[in-house]
Amino acid sequence: WTIHVSVFQVVMKIIKHYQEEGQGSEVVQGVLLGLVVEDRLEITNCFPFPQHTEDDADFDEVQYQMEMMRSLRHVNIDHLHVGWYQSTFYGSFVSRALLDSQFSYQHAIEESVVLIYDPIKTAQGSLCLKAYRLTPKLMEICREKDFSADGLKKASVGYENMFEEVPIVIKNSHLINVLLWELEDKSTAADKHELLNLSSSTHLEKSLQMLMDRVDEMSQDINNCLFFIPLQYIQRRQQENAQRQSRGEPPLPEEDLSKMFKPPQPPPRMDTLLIASQLSTYCQTIKEFTSQNLGKLFMAEALQGTSSYS
């Protein structure tokens, strides 16, 4: 499974979409079109979802998509729905909404993917476009809507195997390749130096901030977990049992706990799982970023060293 993405029709369009409509933490979304060829998914075109405003609440998205696809078909462009794309802000995209919509896509069209475009990383000099799919296990769970602890346990779904990343190959038509070659000749050297930008603290700070927020959420979830069990009663019972054991008496049965306390609704596991997944994504991006930056710093040091020696 690989995904082939055409630069001009897809990547540039997504970037353009974000540049025009998204700013800050705002997210832009759109539809991917393409077709499955042998063992690869070729994404050949896309179109954006229009930005919602308050005054056209009755706007029908499905209707719009159908219209769009029909129109595209009329001009003989691939019109098969193969997924959707979304921009992200400092790598925060793992959310319930994404899970739900990706599930419904994958449920309807088996080969659907979601393309995540990170504009901030791209702005730093390296295009960041990633494709994700839900793992079959997660699909199973979502289909059964069983997000309880037991369900997740049975399906052995952890935060690390919720999403699978699909490798992307970016393909250009030869004409475009030629154009790019020509452009490269013309471009000045300064344009490429974005990649060597050494200032990293703002980006890191931001990432850390987001990370911290998630950690807070996580802590809260764990606290909820702690207090949802009738803690004090259990402790008392345990102490009692320990005493009884020391006296050689049979311990009191513990099953009656569930009878005495109406088992409260266990806290939903899925949110915690998503947060964990998001955390790991953050860590991943920070790790990548820092390793890159370290490299850059060493490079800069080396350069400075030579210049000072000379």
Added chain:
Amino acid sequence: MISEDHVTLKTGVMMLKIQDLLLSDDEEDTKRVVRSAKDKRFEELTNLIKTIRNAMKIRDMAKCLEEFEQLCRAFLKSKTIMDKEGVPQFYIRLLADLEDYLNQLWEDKEGKKKMNKNNAKALSTLRQKIRKYNKDFETEIASYKEVQSCSPDAFTSSSGSDDDDDEGITAKSLLKKKPQEEEKKAPEASKFLKGAADEESESEDDEESEDWGSDSVDSGSESEDNEGAAASLAVVFLKKYDSRRKKHKKKERLEEEADEEAEAEEGGWEKVKGGAPMVKEKPKMFAKGTEINSAVVVKKLTEILQARGKKGTDRAAQIELLHALAGISNENNLGEGILIKIKFNIIASLYDYNPNLAAFMKPDMWKKCLECIDELMDILFANSNIFIGENIAEDSENLAISDQPFRVRGCILTLVERMDEEFTKIMQNTDPHSQEYVDNLKDEGRVCGIIDRLLQYLETKGSTEEVCRVYLRRIMHTYYKFDYKAHRRSLGLQGETKSEQDQEESEGEDSAVIMDRLCKFIYAKDRTDRIRTCAILCHIYHHALHSRWFQARDLMLMSHLQDNIQHADPPVQILYNRTMVQLGICAFRQGMIKDAHNALLDIQSSGRAKELLGQGLLMRNMQERNAEQEKIEKRRQVPFHMHINLELLECVYLVSAMLLEIPYMAAHEFDARRRMISKQFHHQLRVGERQPLLGPPESMREHVVAASKAMKMGDWRTCHSFIINEKMNSKVWDLFPETQCVREMLVRKIQEESLRTYLFTYSSVYDSISMETLSEMFELDLPTVHSIISKMIINEELMASLDQPTQTVVMHRTEPTSLQNMALQLAEKLGGLVENNERVFDLKQGVYGGYFNRDQKGGYQQKQSYQRGKHHSHQRDPHRSRSCSPVLLTCVGWMQLL
């Protein structure tokens, strides 16, 4: 004529009835049973008579007949009582009147013809009946008619005479059981001459007296025709009659008064019984010629006092009576003993005047009360041989003049204390912004004077306990007043010469000395905890007010009041709050900002300073308390002249909070666990930030907020100009006695704290900074700057070192950058997260087979499920901690790198 006659008669009957009741009250207790029976019968009879008279008035003979028959039956029933008491005069009178009336009707042929058949028939029956019936009472009726004919003038000119006449006769006959016309006639007349007038002036209100005046003018022409005693009698009766008629119209209102009158008469009558002569001087309350000695006066006094507290007693009249009594005893030189006794009771009655505890005294009452107490004090001072006290029993009193010293029951201290409370009540109930308040406040001097005199008196005579009490009163009137005299004197020592008047004014003891003396006495001698507590608090307050901070603080700490004040009653707690506030303000004046803040924190942080200081009720918790509680709370309020300025209080608090908080905030900018020093101050800052458009500051709070913002930037000049300017001066700073000192202190504090803030905020920008520059920037001299910076370095607030030769501060740059701070914070949070995770894990391990094994029934055995549970927790929980670990690693890596 007839109808009018009946009106008056009716009133007369009523009066009689009341009198009967009251008179019977006087009789001995042993007769109680008989009396009640008698009362009942008499009431029945008078009621029947009343209806008969009504029927007569409208010429309803049928009704008359019916009622008459009933009356006869009722009379028969009460035969036994009549035998004992004699036939009541009013009964006789009715019989006589009725017969006359019937005869009159009978003779009036024309009138009879107009009558309807029923009535005419009834008339004849009734006439026969009454003629027959009256034969049994021939003698009585004859004597009755004789009395009437004795004063024919009065009778003809005004039928009102019946009324009064009867009053006398009936009462008398009931008392003495048989009428004594011969004896009675002359005195009766004279009684009416004086009595009528006296009665009016004594117990009827002003309105009635006015009526009287106009009536006398009206009747003037009539009276001219007559001559001699009879004529004057007639005049009196006419007047009497008129006023009575008026009275009838206001019957309801007057009923009470009539009651009073009767009571007053009652007293008069009893004297008749006691004293031999029959001449009565009602206003003087004693029979003329009675040897007025102490025993009689005391008896009279007890009589008057018996009415005290009874329903329907006119308290004003009672006070008048007591005054009159005092006059009499004075005239007859009965000695101070009795006078004091009466005075005591007058004051007590004055206090009693308001039935409601919440109501306050009327100004005239208050004046009277003050005068009385003053007079009482005069007497007490003039005669050192008088012993007064609560503990002197009523029967061991010695009121008469003799060789023995006087002994009088009564407590002057209680009276004065009550007076003081009344004064507070008056002040509480006066609008503090009116001229009236100022006028009332002028009485404070008198109150203080009285307390001072009492203090002198009790110092020689009273027990220590009493002395303590009066000392506390004195303290209560002293502690909140700023001693300007002493203040001026302390300034005046520098050679300022004042005008003579000023010098005169500055004579006398310093209030501080007085406070010290009184309080120390109480500390040593007092047995009740409350007085001592109050005295300590007042003492502290007084110290604080006069800027003796260390004394005040030491006293507060030594008393340990802070630990147990919550057990005290609310007024003491209010006093405590006032003291704490004053202490805080004092600390502020002395430049102890931290102490000031701590002292004021409790009061200010609640946002209920007004309520806590007893200076007003908060509106918002209206639903939390009912009307009763509100009344109680209102009674606790401190009078306006003792209030502590709330704006001053808040300003002092906010400024001290600013001086503490702004450097602290600058020092701990990145500290995640930074605690607020003052919530209220932060609240004000937030309010300031929320303003969409920030104009120049208007209110005191806005000034402080603006100043805080300037200080945050280390800009002490702006800060200074916001804190000390025209507006703030007039609002706050000028209220202090040592305005200039306070302002200087403030400027200095602002400079120092701004310097600290500046160093905290901008130290990361500097590699080194010259102290000279700093001293120029903040207009502080070099040693001060040096000491401030040294202190900061010692406290590890500032990572720097001093370079002595160049006089510079060299920064060490050990402060973490914001990214490092963030990483630290994150590491901390992750630590917490891991800990929590482990707790969950532990719990689950311990609780296996509990909640998580609900699904055991599916055939699993205990052991299996245990393994399962364990497996499960292993599977799920560690992955969380694992998810954290890369982050931790990253952080650590970064920390090392940076």
